[in-house]
Amino acid sequence: MKISTLTVKGTFDILPNDMTLREWMKNTVTDIYKQGGFQQIETPSIENLELLTKSEGGENLNLLFKILKRGEKLDLSKDNLTEDQLCDLGLRFDLTLPLSRFYTNNRGELPNPFKAIQIGWVWRAERPQKGRFRQFTQCDIDIIGEKTEIAEIDLITTTAKALKALSFKDFTVKINDRRIIKGVIMSVGFEEKEIESICITLDKMDKIGENGVKKELLSKGYEEAKVNQLIKALVELKALDKEALLKLNVDEEVIESLKQVIDVVNKQSRGEYSIEFDITLIRGMGYYTGQIFEVVSNEFGSSIAGGGRYDKMIGRFQKEDVPAVGFSIGFERIFTILKERNFEIPTNSTKIALIYSCNEDVNSVFNWANKLREEGNIVSVFPKNKKFSKQLSNLKKQDFKYFGVYSKGEEEKLQLLED
Amino acid sequence: MKISTLTVKGTFDILPNDMTLREWMKNTVTDIYKQGGFQQIETPSIENLELLTKSEGGENLNLLFKILKRGEKLDLSKDNLTEDQLCDLGLRFDLTLPLSRFYTNNRGELPNPFKAIQIGWVWRAERPQKGRFRQFTQCDIDIIGEKTEIAEIDLITTTAKALKALSFKDFTVKINDRRIIKGVIMSVGFEEKEIESICITLDKMDKIGENGVKKELLSKGYEEAKVNQLIKALVELKALDKEALLKLNVDEEVIESLKQVIDVVNKQSRGEYSIEFDITLIRGMGYYTGQIFEVVSNEFGSSIAGGGRYDKMIGRFQKEDVPAVGFSIGFERIFTILKERNFEIPTNSTKIALIYSCNEDVNSVFNWANKLREEGNIVSVFPKNKKFSKQLSNLKKQDFKYFGVYSKGEEEKLQLLED
Numbered sequence: 001m002k003i004s005t006l007t008v009k010g011t012f013d014i015l016p017n018d019m020t021l022r023e024w025m026k027n028t029v030t031d032i033y034k035q036g037g038f039q040q041i042e043t044p045s046i047e048n049l050e051l052l053t054k055s056e057g058g059e060n061l062n063l064l065f066k067i068l069k070r071g072e073k074l075d076l077s078k079d080n081l082t083e084d085q086l087c088d089l090g091l092r093f094d095l096t097l098p099l100s101r102f103y104t105n106n107r108g109e110l111p112n113p114f115k116a117i118q119i120g121w122v123w124r125a126e127r128p129q130k131g132r133f134r135q136f137t138q139c140d141i142d143i144i145g146e147k148t149e150i151a152e153i154d155l156i157t158t159t160a161k162a163l164k165a166l167s168f169k170d171f172t173v174k175i176n177d178r179r180i181i182k183g184v185i186m187s188v189g190f191e192e193k194e195i196e197s198i199c200i201t202l203d204k205m206d207k208i209g210e211n212g213v214k215k216e217l218l219s220k221g222y223e224e225a226k227v228n229q230l231i232k233a234l235v236e237l238k239a240l241d242k243e244a245l246l247k248l249n250v251d252e253e254v255i256e257s258l259k260q261v262i263d264v265v266n267k268q269s270r271g272e273y274s275i276e277f278d279i280t281l282i283r284g285m286g287y288y289t290g291q292i293f294e295v296v297s298n299e300f301g302s303s304i305a306g307g308g309r310y311d312k313m314i315g316r317f318q319k320e321d322v323p324a325v326g327f328s329i330g331f332e333r334i335f336t337i338l339k340e341r342n343f344e345i346p347t348n349s350t351k352i353a354l355i356y357s358c359n360e361d362v363n364s365v366f367n368w369a370n371k372l373r374e375e376g377n378i379v380s381v382f383p384k385n386k387k388f389s390k391q392l393s394n395l396k397k398q399d400f401k402y403f404g405v406y407s408k409g410e411e412e413k414l415q416l417l418e419d
Numbered sequence: 420m421k422i423s424t425l426t427v428k429g430t431f432d433i434l435p436n437d438m439t440l441r442e443w444m445k446n447t448v449t450d451i452y453k454q455g456g457f458q459q460i461e462t463p464s465i466e467n468l469e470l471l472t473k474s475e476g477g478e479n480l481n482l483l484f485k486i487l488k489r490g491e492k493l494d495l496s497k498d499n500l501t502e503d504q505l506c507d508l509g510l511r512f513d514l515t516l517p518l519s520r521f522y523t524n525n526r527g528e529l530p531n532p533f534k535a536i537q538i539g540w541v542w543r544a545e546r547p548q549k550g551r552f553r554q555f556t557q558c559d560i561d562i563i564g565e566k567t568e569i570a571e572i573d574l575i576t577t578t579a580k581a582l583k584a585l586s587f588k589d590f591t592v593k594i595n596d597r598r599i600i601k602g603v604i605m606s607v608g609f610e611e612k613e614i615e616s617i618c619i620t621l622d623k624m625d626k627i628g629e630n631g632v633k634k635e636l637l638s639k640g641y642e643e644a645k646v647n648q649l650i651k652a653l654v655e656l657k658a659l660d661k662e663a664l665l666k667l668n669v670d671e672e673v674i675e676s677l678k679q680v681i682d683v684v685n686k687q688s689r690g691e692y693s694i695e696f697d698i699t700l701i702r703g704m705g706y707y708t709g710q711i712f713e714v715v716s717n718e719f720g721s722s723i724a725g726g727g728r729y730d731k732m733i734g735r736f737q738k739e740d741v742p743a744v745g746f747s748i749g750f751e752r753i754f755t756i757l758k759e760r761n762f763e764i765p766t767n768s769t770k771i772a773l774i775y776s777c778n779e780d781v782n783s784v785f786n787w788a789n790k791l792r793e794e795g796n797i798v799s800v801f802p803k804n805k806k807f808s809k810q811l812s813n814l815k816k817q818d819f820k821y822f823g824v825y826s827k828g829e830e831e832k833l834q835l836l837e838d
Contacts, residue, residue: 003470005523005736008508011463013521015528019459035792037770037799040438044430044554045464045540046484046510051422065465068485068506070544076500083495086505087487089427091465102432105424109434111817115799121464125489135463150802153781260778267782317424351456359679362572363686373454380456380534383569398530 010126010134022137022335024345026119029139029162029329033117036158038141040117043098045091051101052090054316059284063124065091091123095140096287096310096326103144103324104317113145115154119331133332140307142326144314149257152291152309155327156261156275157268159305163295164272166334167343170298173265174278177258177291178308181282183250184237188229190222196286198222202234203282210235240277258291287313293327300337305329350377352414353395353403357384365406392417429545429553441556441754443764445538448558448581448748452536455577457560459536462517464510470520471509473735478703482543484510510542514559515706515729515745522563522743523736532564534573538750552751559726561745563733568676571710571728574746575680575694576687578724582714583691585753586762589717592684593697596677596710597727600701602669603656607648609641615705617641617649622701629654659696677710706732712746719756724748769796771833772814772822776803784825811836 007013014022030040046067053061066087068074073088092098095118103110119139126132141158143151156173163171181202185195201216208216210231217227237244240262242255258277265275283292283306292308307327315321352372356365362381369379384405385391395403395417402414426432433441449459465486472480485506487493492507511517514537522529537559545551560577562570575592582590600621604614620635627635629650636646656663659681661674677696684694702711702725711727726746734740771791775784781800788798803824804810814822814836821833 002736003473004467005470005520007463007524008465008467011465013463013525014461015525016458016460019461023459034768035797036788037797039435040442041435042433042438044426044432046427046430046542046554048423048427051424054422065489065508066487067510068487068502070484074502076502079498081495081500083487083493089484091486101424105426106432106434111813113801123465135465148802150781150800153785154800157785260781264782264785268785317421349453362569362679363683366572366576366683366687369455378454378456381569381573382532383567394530 008134010128010132012133012135018335018339021338021343021345025166025331025335025338026139028165030117030119032162032165033141033158036115036154036161038115038117038158040119041099041102042118042120043092043095043102045121045123046089047092047098047101049084049088049090052093052097060093060124063093063126065123065125067091093124094122095120095138095328096142096285096313099140099142099144099326100313100324101317103314103322107318110144113143113151116140116142116144118142131333131336137331137335138328139331140326140328142324144324145322146325147311147323149261149291151323151325152261152293153264153268155307155325156265156293159295159307159327159329160265160269160273162329163304163334166329167338168297168299168304168334169272171273171304172296172298173273173275173293174281174296175258175262175275175291175293176278176281177250177254178288179254179290180245180248180250180258180279183245183248184233184279185230187248188226188233190226190230194222198230199282200284202280203284205280205282234279237279254290261291283308285310291325295329297337302333302337303330304334304337348376350402351398351400352377352379353400353417354379354381354406355384355391355403356381356406358408361406361408364408368404368406368412427553429547429551431552431554437754437758440757440762440764444585444750444754444757445558447584449536449538451581451584452560452577455534455573455580457534457536457577459538460518460521461537461539462511462514462521464540464542465508466511466517466520468503468507468509471512471516479512479543482512482545484542484544486510512543513541514539514557514747515561515704515732518559518561518563518745519732519743520736522733522741526737529563532562532570535559535561535563537561550752550755556750556754557747558750559745559747561743563743564741565744566730566742568680568710570742570744571680571712572683572687574726574744575684575712578714578726578746578748579684579688579692581748582723585748586757587716587718587723587753588691590692590723591715591717592692592694592712593700593715594677594681594694594710594712595697595700596669596673597707598673598709599664599667599669599677599698602664602667603652603698604649606667607645607652609645609649613641618701619703621653621699622703624699624701653698656698673709680710702727704729710744714748716756721752722749723753723756767795769821770817770819771796771798772819772836773798773800773825774803774810774822775800775825777827780825780827783827787823787825787831 067089069088121135122138123135182195185198201213205213245255262275287310288308289311290309294303295305297304309325311323354365354369365381369381372379400417403417404414486508488507540554541557542554601614604617620632624632633646664674681694706729707727708730709728713722714724716723728744730742773784773788784800788800791798819836822836823833
């Protein structure tokens with residue numbers, strides 16, 4: 001019996017055309033990021049299980065791919081084995097946790113502040129569905145060691161530039177601050193320990209609407225009066241109203257910082273995109289401590305980037321907290337959008353096929369190919385098939401534009417491949 | 420207690436300078452490969468365990484990282500669980516087996532012949548030692564669907580070009596054919612089923628020498644007379660002697676094909692590298708069926724690339740065999756060599772730091788940064804530190820060449836960062 005040649009469920013093979021688009025995307029954004037002083041790094045795909053499971057990864061912890069211990073470390077003779085006894089490693093489920101580990105592990109050799117680029121695969125054992133993969137690419141920039149909002153401004157303007165370079169035109173940056181959400185939630189009488197659970201529900205506002213959020217909060221057992229008050233407070237707080245926020249015990253500093261970010265980003269946008277305060281923006285991860293942001297494509301009606309400040313994560317790995325902010329573009333989402341709209345990558349290389357019939361000519365054909373390559377063309381050499389016209393139509397299908405047949409002593413001449 | 424921030428044993432973090440070198444290496448070789456008509460693809464890092472374990476992966480099968488089943492598929496209640504009951508996936512240990520699966524899975528959408536580029540991580544649970552990693556990069560080109568030696572010529576000349584672009588000058592391509600080795604081994608009276616085991620020992624010739632090989636073959640229980648005869652035959656066959664090889668029942672076609680490859684590659688090399696027949700070249704993998712080759716750096720005395728023809732691997736996944744040849748450069752070895760000789764990457768970007776003191780100026784500083792970025796510079800914006808001279812010396816250490824301090828109403832002026 002032949003072995004199945006399908007990819008593992010939820011993963012995908014990348015064919016040449018898709019690969020070209022993905023590589024173009026990566027090069028386009030890294031060029032922008034590097035111009036902005038960010039430096040690319042990479043961490044291993046596998047991490048110690050202890051690191052992964054003791055993180056605030058939330059839902060992602062249930063989606064871990066765990067790796068079996070090897071050699072003497074694996075003892076299968078015991079009964080009632082647990083996953084922790086069987087496994088010691090796992091595949092990373094995001095790039096933020098590994099970055100925090102990386103920073104602590106290498107801080108002596110890193111600049112301060114450290115502006116990082118990471119592009120790499122992450123793995124989550126999600127229930128497979130359209131647009132959800134078990135292995136997918138994340139593309140992050142982070143600034144570690146900068147406590148002022150210059151980090152947020154830098155990340156937002158750089159990400160916006162990257163999105164423009166990826167051909168996105170009509171988008172809006174939404175921004176909020178975890179400390180404002182906290183202020184609102186506590187102002188109506190909820191306790192600090194309830195914030196996380198309430199945020200998880202509030203995060204669904206755009207999917208299930210106001211009524212859905214209310215229903216879910218009631219089903220979690222929260223008092224109806226408080227829930228109503230909370231939703232009312234959120235609805236009323238559409239603008240960044242300083243007076244109203246101060247009444248909710250939000251620090252003036254938090255409000256001024258948001259205003260500064262919105263003001264500078266607005267100016268930097270030159271009207272090509274917009275930034276707006278959105279009290280309903282929550283973002284799922286438990287580790288955010290300050291400003292959070294998301295980019296929504298108005299054209300495609302979906303979120304294409306997201307991030308925020310996480311000043312308390314690195315402190316879990318070392319004595320001192322280190323401020324950190326990150327912004328991630330939705331690589332797979334953007335790839336799907338570009339592919340669906342048949343986006344054409346700018347290229348100036350021409351594909352040429354050189355054909356020979358006789359073994360004695362191979363060296364000369366390679367010489368010809370090299371000359372054409374030096375002129376910037378993409379050149380492949382093929383032996384001549386018996387069915388020559390079929391060979392030519394196949395080359396045409398493969399996007400070859402010209403072909404040349406080598407004949408000793410004759411002029412080296414290229415011909416257009418006709419339909 | 421703080422969690423360990425070390426990488427998983429045998430894996431490594433990639434810091435900015437190393438990343439820059441690795442990315443330069445990848446871009447340099449893919450540019451050459453693409454000019455030669457190769458197309459980049461990628462397969463998932465994880466494959467079904469069945470695929471990985473039913474391969475001729477040899478030693479690599481003992482080095483598999485296996486992934487625990489998830490959800491309902493995992494039943495830990497049974498006693499005497501086996502690894503196969505516990506695991507369903509594994510991390511790929513090379514790029515050749517996944518490529519063969521990929522080819523069968525996608526052959527309707529691929530050109531014929533298909534010239535593939537693959538650069539990616541592979542994982543092997545090796546005993547960690549200097550220069551041996553558990554996660555490392557492989558960098559392969561393969562031609563699938565071409566039965567003539569034009570494939571070998573294409574791969575060897577393209578790989579040589581890539582190595583030259585990576586700054587390697589003095590290297591030798593060694594070439595042999597598995598069918599010649601087979602001929603020699605069987606000519607002294609060994610049986611076909613013994614070839615694999617004998618090859619594994621012969622492959623160690625450059626490490627343990629003629630005597631070591633003899634000793635190991637004797638310890639495997641082979642007759643001393645035959646062993647002596649084999650070693651004698653190998654020693655005598657230093658040149659590609661047609662008459663001698665025909666006597667060993669090697670097909671004339673095999674010899675002519677080798678001669679053609681050596682002849683054309685020699686001419687293509689323009690004296691910048693050499694190619695030579697080497698009867699002692701064996702190469703470890705069991706799947707090779709025809710010509711095999713290796714590049715040795717004479718300068719660094721080590722193998723920096725290797726490959727060969729494997730015409731029978733794809734047939735394990737589909738009805739028909741499809742001819743295939745591959746060539747892999749030793750990415751990690753080359754990276755280590757370049758790093759050790761402090762190789763400097765050609766670059767024409769200048770790093771500039773712009774500094775501001777006052778929140779009102781942030782927008783203007785970003786405008787200044789953008790102007791400089793458009794001129795091709797790498798620019799980062801920083802708030803001014805209280806200890807300004809220390810800030811400047813830190814920037815100098817981070818390879819910033821110029822700095823500029825923004826002052827409203829004053830000329831935008833860059834200054835050289837002095838030591």
